[in-house]
Amino acid sequence: MEKNPEAQETLDETREACCKGACESSSKKRLADDIIPHILNLYGSRATPSDFEIYAPNASFEDPLMRAQGLKQIKSAFYSLSKVFSESRIVEYNIQENMLSPKNHEILIDNKQYYKFFGRDIDVTSLIKLYVLEGKIVRHEDWWEKKPLLNRETVKLPLMGRIMELSRRGSMLATHVMMGFGKDP
Numbered sequence: 001m002e003k004n005p006e007a008q009e010t011l012d013e014t015r016e017a018c019c020k021g022a023c024e025s026s027s028k029k030r031l032a033d034d035i036i037p038h039i040l041n042l043y044g045s046r047a048t049p050s051d052f053e054i055y056a057p058n059a060s061f062e063d064p065l066m067r068a069q070g071l072k073q074i075k076s077a078f079y080s081l082s083k084v085f086s087e088s089r090i091v092e093y094n095i096q097e098n099m100l101s102p103k104n105h106e107i108l109i110d111n112k113q114y115y116k117f118f119g120r121d122i123d124v125t126s127l128i129k130l131y132v133l134e135g136k137i138v139r140h141e142d143w144w145e146k147k148p149l150l151n152r153e154t155v156k157l158p159l160m161g162r163i164m165e166l167s168r169r170g171s172m173l174a175t176h177v178m179m180g181f182g183k184d185p
Contacts, residue, residue: 063142072182087116
């Protein structure tokens with residue numbers, strides 16, 4: 001059996017590159033790979049109790065309509081989607097993962113969401129920001145139209161920002177009561 005010297009040289013170069021770590025990046029699993037399927041279930045109105053295991057017990061969730069504090073309120077927020085919308089889902093997304101420190105990550109999900117409300121189609125461009133500490137989400141923000149959430153730090157009049165924060169908390173508390181205080185279905 002005759003060996004092709006060019007093929008052997010290419011094989012040797014490939015082995016050398018892999019040994020130096022060049023092949024590691026393609027086989028290394030990102031933290032987002034474990035979290036994204038659960039996020040898609042939450043936004044797709046098909047959440048199960050196991051989908052919430054990605055959150056720390058004291059995690060927070062905030063979007064322009066509500067501000068949830070703790071896992072039970074987060075459950076109420078996402079379980080309520082199927083009660084309000086006949087359809088909901090993330091239809092397109094791109095992910096960027098940033099390591100802030102070895103145990104602290106930021107996952108940015110640039111996405112398009114689709115909702116159906118009383119027969120009307122609603123498309124929302126969004127930036128979901130997940131702050132992950134030791135593998136669990138501690139903060140989940142959903143910026144509609146990719147605009148920062150309005151609060152006392154992001155508006156010109158801090159009093160107006162505070163009123164907006166209180167309105168989101170009130171909306172969450174009403175949702176929490178209607179959804180049975182975060183009980184799993």
